[in-house]
Amino acid sequence: MSYLVLARKWRPQIFEEVVGQRTITQTLQNAIVQRRVAHAFLFAGARGVGKTSTARILAKALNCEKGPNLNPCNQCIHCKEITEGHSIDVIEIDGASNRGVEEIRELRENVRYSPAKSRYKIYIIDEVHMLTREAFNALLKTLEEPPPHIIFIFATTEPHKIPATILSRCQRYDFKRIPLKEIFNTLKQIAEKEGVQISPRSLMLIAREAEGSMRDAQSLLDQVISYGGKEIRDEDVEEILGVIDQKILYETIEAIADQDPQRCIEIVQHLYHYGFDIQYYCRELLQYLRNLILIKVSSEPEELLDLDGEELEGLKRQAEKFQFEHLDHLFHLLLKGEQEIVQSTFPRIMLEMTLIRMATLRSLLPIDEIIEKLERMGGEKDKGETFKKESSQEMVQTQAKDSPLYKESLKEIGTRDPIPSREGHQGVPISEEGKKLESAPPFEEETWKELLNFTRGKNPILGSFLSFGTPLHLDGERVEIGFEKDSFHYERILEKPYRNQLESICQEFFNKKIKVIVSPLGEGGKEKTDPTAQKTSPSFRKEISTLRNDEHLMIQEALRLFNGKIVEK
Amino acid sequence: MSFKTVLGHEKSIRWLKQAILQKRVVHSYLFWGNEGIGKKYVALQFAKVLNCLDKGWEKGDACDSCVSCKKIDQSLHPDVLVLEPEGQTLKVDQVREMQKDLAYRPYEGRYRVIILSAADRMAPQMSNTLLKTLEEPPLHTILILIANHPRGMLPTILSRCHSIPFSPLPTSLVVRWLVEKKKINENEASLLALLSEGSPGKALEIKEEIEQIAREDLLKQWVGVKSFTLGEIERFIDSLPSQRQGLLLILEISKSLLRDLIMTKISKDFSEWIHPDLSGVYKAIVSQWDFTSLFHRLETLQETTRAIQKNANTRLALETMMLSWVEG
Numbered sequence: 001m002s003y004l005v006l007a008r009k010w011r012p013q014i015f016e017e018v019v020g021q022r023t024i025t026q027t028l029q030n031a032i033v034q035r036r037v038a039h040a041f042l043f044a045g046a047r048g049v050g051k052t053s054t055a056r057i058l059a060k061a062l063n064c065e066k067g068p069n070l071n072p073c074n075q076c077i078h079c080k081e082i083t084e085g086h087s088i089d090v091i092e093i094d095g096a097s098n099r100g101v102e103e104i105r106e107l108r109e110n111v112r113y114s115p116a117k118s119r120y121k122i123y124i125i126d127e128v129h130m131l132t133r134e135a136f137n138a139l140l141k142t143l144e145e146p147p148p149h150i151i152f153i154f155a156t157t158e159p160h161k162i163p164a165t166i167l168s169r170c171q172r173y174d175f176k177r178i179p180l181k182e183i184f185n186t187l188k189q190i191a192e193k194e195g196v197q198i199s200p201r202s203l204m205l206i207a208r209e210a211e212g213s214m215r216d217a218q219s220l221l222d223q224v225i226s227y228g229g230k231e232i233r234d235e236d237v238e239e240i241l242g243v244i245d246q247k248i249l250y251e252t253i254e255a256i257a258d259q260d261p262q263r264c265i266e267i268v269q270h271l272y273h274y275g276f277d278i279q280y281y282c283r284e285l286l287q288y289l290r291n292l293i294l295i296k297v298s299s300e301p302e303e304l305l306d307l308d309g310e311e312l313e314g315l316k317r318q319a320e321k322f323q324f325e326h327l328d329h330l331f332h333l334l335l336k337g338e339q340e341i342v343q344s345t346f347p348r349i350m351l352e353m354t355l356i357r358m359a360t361l362r363s364l365l366p367i368d369e370i371i372e373k374l375e376r377m378g379g380e381k382d383k384g385e386t387f388k389k390e391s392s393q394e395m396v397q398t399q400a401k402d403s404p405l406y407k408e409s410l411k412e413i414g415t416r417d418p419i420p421s422r423e424g425h426q427g428v429p430i431s432e433e434g435k436k437l438e439s440a441p442p443f444e445e446e447t448w449k450e451l452l453n454f455t456r457g458k459n460p461i462l463g464s465f466l467s468f469g470t471p472l473h474l475d476g477e478r479v480e481i482g483f484e485k486d487s488f489h490y491e492r493i494l495e496k497p498y499r500n501q502l503e504s505i506c507q508e509f510f511n512k513k514i515k516v517i518v519s520p521l522g523e524g525g526k527e528k529t530d531p532t533a534q535k536t537s538p539s540f541r542k543e544i545s546t547l548r549n550d551e552h553l554m555i556q557e558a559l560r561l562f563n564g565k566i567v568e569k
Numbered sequence: 570m571s572f573k574t575v576l577g578h579e580k581s582i583r584w585l586k587q588a589i590l591q592k593r594v595v596h597s598y599l600f601w602g603n604e605g606i607g608k609k610y611v612a613l614q615f616a617k618v619l620n621c622l623d624k625g626w627e628k629g630d631a632c633d634s635c636v637s638c639k640k641i642d643q644s645l646h647p648d649v650l651v652l653e654p655e656g657q658t659l660k661v662d663q664v665r666e667m668q669k670d671l672a673y674r675p676y677e678g679r680y681r682v683i684i685l686s687a688a689d690r691m692a693p694q695m696s697n698t699l700l701k702t703l704e705e706p707p708l709h710t711i712l713i714l715i716a717n718h719p720r721g722m723l724p725t726i727l728s729r730c731h732s733i734p735f736s737p738l739p740t741s742l743v744v745r746w747l748v749e750k751k752k753i754n755e756n757e758a759s760l761l762a763l764l765s766e767g768s769p770g771k772a773l774e775i776k777e778e779i780e781q782i783a784r785e786d787l788l789k790q791w792v793g794v795k796s797f798t799l800g801e802i803e804r805f806i807d808s809l810p811s812q813r814q815g816l817l818l819i820l821e822i823s824k825s826l827l828r829d830l831i832m833t834k835i836s837k838d839f840s841e842w843i844h845p846d847l848s849g850v851y852k853a854i855v856s857q858w859d860f861t862s863l864f865h866r867l868e869t870l871q872e873t874t875r876a877i878q879k880n881a882n883t884r885l886a887l888e889t890m891m892l893s894w895v896e897g
Binding site for chain 2: 003005008046047048085094095096097126127129130157213215216219222223225226227228229239240242261262265269272273276277279340342343344345346347348349350352353356357360
């Protein structure tokens with residue numbers, strides 16, 4: 001005789017035994033007693049919550065020799081036949097295997113005949129969501145007005161796949177996930193009846209793992225028993241469920257907090273050595289991060305977290321090491337990494353890389369703080385104080401002192417951009433230059449502006465090129481315009497057609513023949529010697545230099561990248 | 570051949586043995602773990618034990634000498650059926666056929682054992698067809714589903730099976746096996762073992778292809794090079810195999826090279842390289858690199874792999890990737 005799994009052995013046989021669905025069973029019982037049984041039912045709900053069991057009990061209660069009654073007697077021939085699955089009047093159909101319109105036609109043929117020996121002829125169609133659309137439609141008429149002796153019971157895990165026309169013809173019952181406590185109690189009873197010794201802690205672990213499905217829970221208990229025998233140790237349960245020691249998770253986060261990639265690699269090695277499921281580990285780590293985030297945002301995390309005091313204290317201590325934004329970022333990195341791990345042929349590499357990334361992620365300053373700092377710096381400028389390079393430096397440091405990533409990026413910015421404004425760092429006092437700016441003669445600023453507008457009117461493209469230039473010399477004899485060396489505009493303006501156009505436009509503007517010179521501006525070149533350039537030129541260099549007072553590396557980098565300017569602060 | 574001959578998997582086998590000895594063998598199992606680590610092999614041994622004429626179910630192991638054991642070894646046993654996917658996945662017809670068979674009692678064995686390969690790749694429609702059979706199969710029937718990972722399988726299927734995980738084998742074990750049984754030299758064996766992540770089957774599968782890949786060139790001329798000209802990009806892509814499978818393997822190897830490079834960057838005295846023979850090269854070039862660009866490369870490699878798996882134009886995908894390397 002082959003062994004009967006717990007889930008089948010302990011399948012509920014009366015309504016009261018169906019766990020966690022009291023509202024539904026009560027309703028059904030009342031319907032039976034009041035003789036108000038509908039002719040079509042739909043039982044929907046997650047796996048292992050009691051749909052098929054309830055359907056069978058209902059069938060039995062209706063066909064029971066002593067009924068219809070509150071509960072089947074489970075003694076009479078009808079009840080027994082139904083339990084064993086070979087009653088001729090209760091037909092259980094696997095909807096997934098018999099899903100075509102042909103099968104349904106056959107069913108319709110048979111519906112016409114009255115039951116062989118019981119009160120009702122009951123069709124239980126399990127996994128009904130797998131029927132084809134045609135099959136459903138073929139059922140519609142029968143389902144609406146079946147012969148009086150017919151009852152349909154549909155069971156499905158995916159009610160959304162069932163056409164609305166079917167739904168509206170059925171009485172629908174939504175089975176809920178079974179509460180943890182009830183699963184726990186049922187498991188305990190089963191363990192007692194089976195003569196198995198198991199600690200409440202282990203039972204709780206199993207119940208939690210089952211996520212509201214009784215069949216899952218019983219199946220797990222079965223596995224645990226077949227692994228550990230009649231006396232089950234907690235370690236066996238942990239091993240079977242692959243429960244990952246909280247300590248490993250704690251250490252992972254600790255390593256990330258300390259920005260210690262080395263330690264992360266060791267953890268991965270450890271995981272592999274002990275054969276943990278990597279995806280499970282990721283899921284648990286995500287859960288762990290989620291807990292940390294909850295502690296950060298919630299004033300009373302105790303209520304949201306299902307943890308004992310000691311664990312909670314540990315988490316709280318750890319949460320203090322992180323900013324919320326940092327945790328959030330870590331969570332996203334891990335979530336993305338997890339997907340890559342699933343898809344990758346070499347999951348280990350992806351896990352290592354994800355953890356290293358998390359460990360090298362620099363903690364970001366919250367946006368609010370950055371804004372606050374910027375504002376404070378703005379205030380300093382107003383007071384006319386000279387900009388201290390320390391303040392910028394200080395900010396950099398708070399971002400991440402030790403992160404190698406950050407140092408790299410700093411280096412990169414440093415070597416890549418030749419922006420002269422960086423000299424401001426070296427301590428050229430701004431105010432001096434400012435004074436220079438003010439004392440400079442108003443020079444042909446107006447003329448330049450007029451020329452620009454004039455050019456724009458004549459040739460918009462040329463005009464926009466010109467607006468990137470800096471007037472170096474501008475009078476009735478000579479027009480000298482400087483462009484940033486190697487810049488796009490400089491190269492364009494040197495092209496023959498543009499040169500010619502420029503010359504003719506200038507001639508027209510000044511109304512006489514005039515010499516036009518286009519010259520390159522090198523690093524810290526001519527524009528520096530010509531203070532007016534700074535004032536009149538809209539070139540981006542100038543924008544940067546006026547920014548000195550509230551410069552910030554990020555802003556500079558952004559300006560450089562987009563060749564932009566600050567419009568308003 | 571019997572449980573004794575299985576490489577590793579002590580835990581999973583202990584579990585199965587316990588079930589046999591306690592007469593708690595259930596009717597549906599799910600064996601899952603990385604590809605090529607011996608799940609199906611264990612499933613066959615399990616079938617042997619259950620059907621062994623020498624009362625294997627009392628000893629917890631097969632005798633390997635009775636008619637039944639020999640028949641299973643030669644896949645001649647009428648009651649032990651292995652369903653392999655025809656093409657990409659199992660077909661509904663195959664399963665229907667099998668379900669019809671189930672209606673009969675086993676012909677000669679004590680149990681009918683059905684082994685379904687690649688259960689995680691079954692289409693949902695297929696899985697649904699199996700639900701009723703999995704929940705309440707006829708007496709004397711044992712179904713064993715084989716999958717790489719339960720993720721992606723229907724929860725309704727999972728809750729009907731006893732799931733038994735198979736962990737990757739320790740590298741040392743795979744190396745020993747490759748050296749002793751397959752006469753592969755030590756160095757190559759350890760590379761294969763590491764690359765296959767503890768899966769002997771996969772190690773053998775990739776062996777030939779790996780031999781053809783010049784890993785050092787891959788590192789020196791591609792992954793480890795900071796910048797390319799357009800011409801170089803084109804020339805390099807031309808040199809790659811045009812066939813998808815081979816290309817994907819190259820991408821995977823490139824990822825492992827990058828991984829080594831990142832590891833070298835993190836710690837000076839790192840020693841767990843996947844390609845230990847290239848450690849000299851890593852050390853030579855690591856200083857040119859920073860984390861951002863290494864991670865960028867790894868990420869783009871990952872994206873490209875995914876795109877190519879999804880049937881993207883390989884040449885375009887590779888070009889896009891390499892162009893982004895140049896800019897980044």
